Amino acid sequence: MRSTFSGFNTAVRGLYGQQISLDTVGHNITNAGVDGYSRQSVNLSATPSQTVYSGYGASQIGTGVQIDSIVRARDHFVDRQFWKENSTLSYGQAVQDGLKKVEDIFREPTDTGIQSTMNKFWNSWQSLSVNAADYGSRAVTKASGAELVDALQLAARQLKTSIDDNNALIKIKVEKVNQINSEVFALNQQIVGLEMGGDHANDLRDRRDGLVGQLSSLAGISISEDAKGNYNISISGHEVVNGSGYIELKTNSVKDKDYGFEYVNVYAGSTDEKALVNFTDGELKAITDLRAGDMIGAKRYLDELVTMSKFLLQDFNAVHRAGMGTDNSKNNNFFGNERNADGSDYDYKADPDGRTKNWTKNDWIKALDINAVLNTTEGLGKIAAKTSLTSEISAGVLKPTEITTTGKRTVGTTDTVTITKKADGKYYAKISGRTPPNDEVAATYSKGALSFTVDGLTVTSMVNESAITSCQYKITGAVGADGAVTALDNFGLPFTGDSKLALSATGTYTGGTTATKVKVEQAADGKYYYTVGDDGAPIQFDPLTDTPVIMGMTVKFKSPLPTAAGVYTFSLTNNNNASGDNAVNLGNRLKNDTSALLGNTSFETYYSSLIADLGVRSENSIRLTENQDAMVNSIVNLRESICGVGLDQELSYMIQFSKGYSAASRVLTTMDEMLDKLMNTGVVGR
Amino acid sequence: MANRITERTMATNYMYSLNQAKYRQNKINTQLADGKRIHRPSDDPVRTVRSLKFNSSLGQNEQYTQNLKDAQSWMNSSDSAMSDFSEMMTSIKDRVVRGANGSHAESEMQTIGREIDNVINQMVAVGNTKIADRYIFAGQKDKTQPFTRDEITGEVSYHGDNGKISMVIQNGSTATPAQDSVNLTGYDIFGEDGVKILNQLNEIKNKLGEGTKSAQEWLSKDGLQMIEDGHKFVLQAHTEMGTRMASYEMNLNMMEKNSVTITDDLATNEDIDVAESITEYKVVEAMYKAALSVGSKILPPSLVDYL
Numbered sequence: 001m002r003s004t005f006s007g008f009n010t011a012v013r014g015l016y017g018q019q020i021s022l023d024t025v026g027h028n029i030t031n032a033g034v035d036g037y038s039r040q041s042v043n044l045s046a047t048p049s050q051t052v053y054s055g056y057g058a059s060q061i062g063t064g065v066q067i068d069s070i071v072r073a074r075d076h077f078v079d080r081q082f083w084k085e086n087s088t089l090s091y092g093q094a095v096q097d098g099l100k101k102v103e104d105i106f107r108e109p110t111d112t113g114i115q116s117t118m119n120k121f122w123n124s125w126q127s128l129s130v131n132a133a134d135y136g137s138r139a140v141t142k143a144s145g146a147e148l149v150d151a152l153q154l155a156a157r158q159l160k161t162s163i164d165d166n167n168a169l170i171k172i173k174v175e176k177v178n179q180i181n182s183e184v185f186a187l188n189q190q191i192v193g194l195e196m197g198g199d200h201a202n203d204l205r206d207r208r209d210g211l212v213g214q215l216s217s218l219a220g221i222s223i224s225e226d227a228k229g230n231y232n233i234s235i236s237g238h239e240v241v242n243g244s245g246y247i248e249l250k251t252n253s254v255k256d257k258d259y260g261f262e263y264v265n266v267y268a269g270s271t272d273e274k275a276l277v278n279f280t281d282g283e284l285k286a287i288t289d290l291r292a293g294d295m296i297g298a299k300r301y302l303d304e305l306v307t308m309s310k311f312l313l314q315d316f317n318a319v320h321r322a323g324m325g326t327d328n329s330k331n332n333n334f335f336g337n338e339r340n341a342d343g344s345d346y347d348y349k350a351d352p353d354g355r356t357k358n359w360t361k362n363d364w365i366k367a368l369d370i371n372a373v374l375n376t377t378e379g380l381g382k383i384a385a386k387t388s389l390t391s392e393i394s395a396g397v398l399k400p401t402e403i404t405t406t407g408k409r410t411v412g413t414t415d416t417v418t419i420t421k422k423a424d425g426k427y428y429a430k431i432s433g434r435t436p437p438n439d440e441v442a443a444t445y446s447k448g449a450l451s452f453t454v455d456g457l458t459v460t461s462m463v464n465e466s467a468i469t470s471c472q473y474k475i476t477g478a479v480g481a482d483g484a485v486t487a488l489d490n491f492g493l494p495f496t497g498d499s500k501l502a503l504s505a506t507g508t509y510t511g512g513t514t515a516t517k518v519k520v521e522q523a524a525d526g527k528y529y530y531t532v533g534d535d536g537a538p539i540q541f542d543p544l545t546d547t548p549v550i551m552g553m554t555v556k557f558k559s560p561l562p563t564a565a566g567v568y569t570f571s572l573t574n575n576n577n578a579s580g581d582n583a584v585n586l587g588n589r590l591k592n593d594t595s596a597l598l599g600n601t602s603f604e605t606y607y608s609s610l611i612a613d614l615g616v617r618s619e620n621s622i623r624l625t626e627n628q629d630a631m632v633n634s635i636v637n638l639r640e641s642i643c644g645v646g647l648d649q650e651l652s653y654m655i656q657f658s659k660g661y662s663a664a665s666r667v668l669t670t671m672d673e674m675l676d677k678l679m680n681t682g683v684v685g686r
Numbered sequence: 687m688a689n690r691i692t693e694r695t696m697a698t699n700y701m702y703s704l705n706q707a708k709y710r711q712n713k714i715n716t717q718l719a720d721g722k723r724i725h726r727p728s729d730d731p732v733r734t735v736r737s738l739k740f741n742s743s744l745g746q747n748e749q750y751t752q753n754l755k756d757a758q759s760w761m762n763s764s765d766s767a768m769s770d771f772s773e774m775m776t777s778i779k780d781r782v783v784r785g786a787n788g789s790h791a792e793s794e795m796q797t798i799g800r801e802i803d804n805v806i807n808q809m810v811a812v813g814n815t816k817i818a819d820r821y822i823f824a825g826q827k828d829k830t831q832p833f834t835r836d837e838i839t840g841e842v843s844y845h846g847d848n849g850k851i852s853m854v855i856q857n858g859s860t861a862t863p864a865q866d867s868v869n870l871t872g873y874d875i876f877g878e879d880g881v882k883i884l885n886q887l888n889e890i891k892n893k894l895g896e897g898t899k900s901a902q903e904w905l906s907k908d909g910l911q912m913i914e915d916g917h918k919f920v921l922q923a924h925t926e927m928g929t930r931m932a933s934y935e936m937n938l939n940m941m942e943k944n945s946v947t948i949t950d951d952l953a954t955n956e957d958i959d960v961a962e963s964i965t966e967y968k969v970v971e972a973m974y975k976a977a978l979s980v981g982s983k984i985l986p987p988s989l990v991d992y993l
Contacts, residue, residue, distance in 0.1 A: 118742075129852070578849070
C-alpha cells in the first residue's frame, strides 16, 4: 500500500530539480562573459518507480525526478585543435613583430637607410674623380665613407641588441611557463580529488583548460589526459607536468662563438645537454628563432653585414691600395686600422701573415672603420684617386747674374756690348759707338759660360745658350780698374731673373710628396758632380754621356753645362693630382663590379637582395599570421558554439524551469487541498 | 544544422571584422599621409627592391649630369680661351706681315716686336685661366700655374703635364681619356713641351728686336710659316674641343630625359594613386561606419529585452 504522503515527496523532488536547474541557468548567465567558461547543464532523470498493485496486477508508479549530474558542454577535440593552432598563431605573431623590428633597423626604403649612405658614398667618389686635387672633395669622400661605416655599425649593434632583448624575453616567458605549469599541477590534484567520487569538476576543468590555452601560446605542447583526469603536458618531448608533479624550466647562458654575445638556452630540470628544450612552436620558438634561426635570425642578417664589411676591407681596399694618393704613396687602406709591423697598412685580402684566419665574424665587423691615417689633412691626400703618376723635373736654373771679370780696363768709357751670332755659327760681341773693324770682338761660349774680352777686361757670364742673343752687357769703370759689368736684356732693361735650362727626365719619382733638389757643378778638378739634397755627398759623373738615376728618375742633361763658376739647380717632383681615374674605379667597385665574396654580385645588388629577402620573409610572416588568425578565429567560433552561453537559450530555460517550479508548487498545493478535504471527511455537522 | 550562435560568438566576430576594417583603414591612411605605397620592405618586397634600384639610378643620373655640367663649364672656358688664342695669333700674324715687308726702320721693327711681346704676355695670361682655383690648361697639375715667362729671355715654360682630366658620364666605364677627357693641355695647344708655339713667337719677337735685314728676310719666310703652322695647330685643338662639346651637349640632353623617366618610374613604383586610394578609403570608412551602427542596433536585443 502506498503512503498517503508519497505524492508530496514527488512534488518536492520536482521543486528541487527545477531549482537546481534554475540555479545552473543563473550560474551560466552570470559567467556568460568569463573567458574559457563552458556552459553547464543539469542532467535530470526520473527516480526509480514504485510498484503498486491493482486489481489488474502490479503497476509502476513514478516517484519524481533526480539530479544525475551537472556537466559542462565541451569538446576536447576542438580544444586540442585550438591549442595546436594557437601555438602556431603566437609563433607567427611574434615572428612578424620580430621581423618588423629588423625592418626598422634597416630603415628601407627611406632617405636615411644604408642604401642612401651607399649612394652618397658612390657620389662622393664620382665628385672626387672630377676634382681629385681638391681637399674639400677628399674630405667629403672620407665623411661619406664614415657615414657608411656608421650605418653598418649601427645596424650591427641594433641587431645584437635585439638578440639581447630576446634573451631577456625568454627568461620572462620561461617564468610564465613555470607558473602555469605549477598551477596546472595544482588543478590536476584538485580535479582528481573531486572526481574520485564520480563528480564533474566543471569549473576547475574550465580553469585548467584556460591555463593550457595560455601555455599553448607560449610553447608548442602535447597533452594527454590519464584515466584519473590528470593532464600530462610535454614541451618538445620533455614531460613537464603530470599527476605526480611538475618540472621547472631553467635557463642557462651560452656564449656565441661568432660574435661573443650570450644565448639564453632553456632546459627542463637539469641543465645538461640532454635536457635542452628545442621549442617546436609558440612564442618561445619564435623568440629563439629570431636570434639565430637559419631563416629569420638576427644573426643571419649580422652575417650579411659581416660579408659587406669583409668586402669593404678586402675587395674595396684592394682597389684603393692599387691607386695613389696626392703624395704618390700606394698601398693605403681606405677602411680598417690594421697595421703591419713597420706601421704600413695591412693588406686584408692578401692576408700576408694569416692574422685574419682566426678572426671571428665579430672581428670583421669591429675592424670596419675609416683608416685613422686619413683623419689628418695630410692623410686626406692618401685617398687614392689616381692610378698612375707622371713625374717631372723642373727646369734647371743657371745663375746668369754670376758675372766674373779678369784683367783691368785699358779704356775708361761706358761700353754697351751686344752679343750676336753670325752665319759662321760663332758669337761676337758688338761694342756700340765704335767703327769697324774695332766694333766687335769674338766671344766664346762653352758649357754655359760666355766670355769675351773688351779693352783688356775679360767678362765671363753664365747664361743659357738660347738667351745669349737676347743679352747686352754694360761695362763701366775707370782705366786700370776691375770694371763693373751688368747684364741687360735686348730692350736695354736690366737683366734680373734667372736663366732657365732645359733638362729631361723619365721614370717614376720615388721621393713622395717632397721635391728633391739636385745641384750640379764643376769642381776645381774640372770634373762634374751632382749633389742630391742639401747635405748629400757630391757624385761624380759626365754630364754629356751619363744619365744618372736620381730618386727613380733617369735624368738627361742638355747643354749648356756649368763651369766652375756656375751651379745648376733643379728639382724632381710629381703631382698629377687632378687625375681621378682610380676614384672612378672605386665607384665602379661599389656599384658595378661583382665580387666572389658577395656571391658574384655587386655590393649594391648584394644589399638590395638582402632587403628583398627580409621583405619577402616579413611579408610572408604577415600573410601566414593573417591566415592563421582567421583559422584560430573559426576554431574559437566553433568552440564558442559548443561551450558558449547563449542568453536566449538560458532565458528560455529560465522560463521553462520557473514554470516547472510553479507547476510543482501547484501540485503540492493541490495535494494539500486534497488531504485537507480528506481530513475533514465525516465530521459534517459536528 | 547551423552552428549554435551565442552572443559571444556574435560579439567576437563583430570585433574581428571591426578590427580588420580598422586595419585596412589605417593602412590606407598611412599611405595617404605621405603619398607613398611602401614604408617597409614587407609592404611590397618587389617594389621595395625596385625603389632601391631606381633611387640608385637616379643618384647616378644626377651625378653624371653634374659631371656633364662641370665638364661643360670647363669646356666653355676652354673654348673662349681658345678663341682668344686664335685671335691673338691672327693679330701677331698681321704685325709680322707688317714688320716683314722690308720698309721699316730698326726702331719701328722693335716697336712691333714690343707689341708682339705684349701679345705673348696676354697669351700666357689666358693660358693661366682658372675655374674655381683650377688651372684649365695645366693637365692633371691643376693646382700649378702652367705658364710662366722668363722676364729676360722672354721664354715661356710650361709647368703642367700632358694628363687628361676625365669626367665620367657613363655608368660602369672607367676613366678613359679618349672618351671623357674635358681639358686641353699645353701640349695640345702649343705643341712640344707645351710651349713650342709660344717660344716660336718669342723667337719672332727677338728677330724683330734685332731689326736687321737678314732678320726681315727670315721673318717673311720662316717666321710667317711658323705662325701659319702655329695657328693651324691651335685651330685644330679648338675644333677638337668643339666636337667634344657638341657630344657632351647631346649627352646632357639624354641624361635629363633619363632623369625624367627614372623619376617617373620611381613615382609609379612607390607613389599611390591618390584618387584610387581616397576612393578605397571612403569605401572602407563607409563599411566601418555601417558595421558600427549595425552593431549598436542589432547586437543588444535578446530575450532579456522582452521579459
